[in-house]
Amino acid sequence: MPAGEYDLVIRGAHVADAGGAGDGDLAIRDGRVAAVGRGLGPGREEIDARGKLVLPGGVDTHCHIEQLSGAGVMNADTFETATRSALYGGTTTTVSFAAQHPGMRIADVVADYAELARRGAMCDHAFHMIVADTSGDNLDDVARLIEEGHRSIKVFTTYDKVRLDDAAILQVLRVARAHGALVCFHAENDAIIRDATARLLAEGRTAPRDHAASHPRMAEIEALERICRFAEYTGQPVMLFHVSTREGVEIVRAARARGAPVWAETCTHYLFQTVDTLDRPDGAAFMCSPPQREAADVEALWHALDQRDLQLVTSDHAPYRMDESGKFLHGRDAPFNKIANGMPGLELRLPVLFDAMVSRGRLGLAAFVELTSAAPARLFGLTGKGALRPGMDADVVLWDPEREVTYAADDLHDNVGYNPFAGHTVKGWPETVLLRGRVAVDGGTLHVEPGQGRRVPMEKSPAMAAEKP
Known part of the structure; x- marks a missing residue:
């Protein structure tokens, strides 16, 4: 030789x-x-x-990096610090968000995030386009960006600064169908959340532990069901982010059984934490949306992963410091609805899941690789x-x-x-x-430097293939 x-x-x-x-x-x-x-x-x-x-290497397709949230709070992590953390945890590819807010041109947003990543990212990366404004030339921009390899779109059904109404959602689904993309959803019913939040605040229930009640499971149930029906109506494939409830799993399972083009994920924290976590003295550190649920929901999510009713486990890395720059931007005594939502997870996802799935034998080695690396790469066209x-x-x-x-x-x-x-x-x-x-x-x-990560263009995957409406 x-x-x-x-x-x-x-x-x-x-x-x-x-x-x-x-x-x-x-x-x-x-x-x-x-x-x-x-x-x-x-x-x-x-x-x-x-x-x-x-x-x-792990592929984490749900990360918030160097992003201004819908509530107007900047993430703690830059591309340098987030991707450094990812590599230490065994993740070599991230898909984060190019976050449009109303009034922004989506083409400019994607270009700005791409430049931040080009300078700072230590691992390979791609983007989901958050579409929060369909006016003007934005949908034309989306069509062009899809053809350039940005084949994933994120839509919110809640949060004032980023949510789309049903008519705009259908517009986005039609553009994605015409050009070949996957449309991902944060699916919670905005009116239910508003109603629950107003009632809790009126009753003086303002602590982090009350956050869970402000995002009741019915908000997820209604929105997941609606988006599944939109997918059926348009024939456009959708990815349902961070499914947290037993009922949510049942909705996804039923939609897929009907032949709806629906994919879905859950996140590390929903598999290991329950709502009781929010009742700790440092409960603000664990606040996320949707919130953690009950032990029965945790078991339902694990079963759904075993049956592949859910296809991915992501981190939903949403980093905010426990100080006035992050969680406590509005003061340490702020009510739950003024505390930034999210927690770090990029570095934790693989070791925590390896321990449960491989070391403790919950689902096994092949399932661990499938759910954390192979399936996310395959579904999002990360060749x-x-x-x-x-x-x-x-x-x-x-x-x-x-x-x-x-x-x-x-x-x-x-x-x-x-x-x-x-x-x-x-x-x-x-x-x-x-x-x-x-x-x-x-x-x-x-052993790597900022900027050594590369952008991975998304190719059109079988998961993005539109069905007959």
Whole structure:
């Protein structure tokens, strides 16, 4: 064999992706997987991975990065800090939001976010276009941006500054259908939330624990059902974000059984936290929308993942510091409806899920890779990501399946300042992370610089194929 047949060979690992697993070597050339098998030829560099698992890098398709929220609060994370945190957690591709607000031109918004990512991102990335204003030339911009590889659109059915009414939602669905995109929804009924919030405030119920009651499960139920019907009516595929309730799972399952073009996800925190989390003294740290639910909902979500009624688990990384720049922008005694919603999750998603799914055997290794890497890459047309077949990007994570780590209060690599899983012990740890064949993190040390991440254009995936209306 010639010396240095490959750039890098990872030797003696258990190599696995959603398609299968086996013991052997993985070879990398020119940033891509070149071969997988036993007894591969030499590499210019080699890694002894005996006792390790070699898995595809994580793909997190629901992250808020360097974004002004619908409530007017800026995220704590820049592209540099968020993608640094992602890499430490084994995630090599993020899909965050180019967030339009009313009065903004969507083409300018996408260009601005792309420039921020170009300068700061350490891992590969793509964007969802948040469409909050369909006036003027915006829908023409959306059509053009889809053709340029921005094939995902985010729509809100609630929040004053970003929500669309039903007529505008149908317009967006029609444009996506004509050009080939997936339309993602934050689906909660705005009127129900307004009504519940007004009643709670009138009763003097203003604490973080009261946030859950301000987003009752019926708000999710009504909006999910409505969006599923819109998908059926138009034939346009939709992705339902952050399903949190047992009833939501049932709506998705029934819609898919009818043949509706519906996909859906849940998030890490809905699988491990319940509404009781908000009753802690630091409950504001855990506020998110939809809120955490009951133990029975947690079990329903796990079952739905097992049955693939839900296809993804994402972080919904929405970072706000526990100070006046973030959660307490309106003061530390602010009522729940004035406290920023969201928590960090990019770095936590994979280790917490690995512990539950692989170490504790909840769904298994193949399901772990499918739900956190393969399926998000496949559904969103992120070609080259989510698998370890020859020709794929060499986004590779070496996991130590025996290493145990207990999270501390502030040990993440983002800019948020707290860890919502503090005290939680995980077994299984992403020790070495490669991005396109280059070591990005190894032994707790970062080896990449801001701007080394690349934008991944979305190709039209089978999930984006419109059905007959």
